[in-house]
Amino acid sequence: MDKKEFFDSVINMETQIGQLYKQLGELKEYLAEFLEENNSLKLENKHLRQRLEQIENSNNQRTSCDEGNSGEADSAEEMFDIGEGYDNLARLYQEGFHICNFHFGSPRKQKEDCLFCLSFLNKK
Numbered sequence: 001m002d003k004k005e006f007f008d009s010v011i012n013m014e015t016q017i018g019q020l021y022k023q024l025g026e027l028k029e030y031l032a033e034f035l036e037e038n039n040s041l042k043l044e045n046k047h048l049r050q051r052l053e054q055i056e057n058s059n060n061q062r063t064s065c066d067e068g069n070s071g072e073a074d075s076a077e078e079m080f081d082i083g084e085g086y087d088n089l090a091r092l093y094q095e096g097f098h099i100c101n102f103h104f105g106s107p108r109k110q111k112e113d114c115l116f117c118l119s120f121l122n123k124k
């Protein structure tokens with residue numbers, strides 16, 4: 001390897017290192033974005049779990065009160081179930097979450113109204 005070749009090869013390595021450094025920077029940016037997204041998804045998940053727990057608890061409380069009825073599921077009770085499910089969804093919407101099929105459970109940005117959610121609420 002003569003001096004010229006050696007010099008070229010060093011220049012070449014320098015270029016490659018520069019490119020790698022740039023790629024590393026980009027990867028770092030992606031990683032930061034992913035971490036941020038992951039974090040907000042975790043929070044959202046936690047919030048939804050808490051809501052689910054509350055809903056399940058309120059359902060359990062009602063079931064244990066109804067045990068005296070020996071499983072007689074009359075239609076009035078069913079109506080009540082639907083009504084409560086609806087209230088829970090309406091509350092979830094009020095708290096700033098989507099309840100529509102398209103974005104269910106995801107937070108509404110700046111709590112802006114969602115036409116799909118609203119039409120769902122009005123259907124009742």
Ligand SMILES: [Zn+2]
Pocket residue numbers: 098099100102103114115116117
């Ligand atoms: Zn929606």
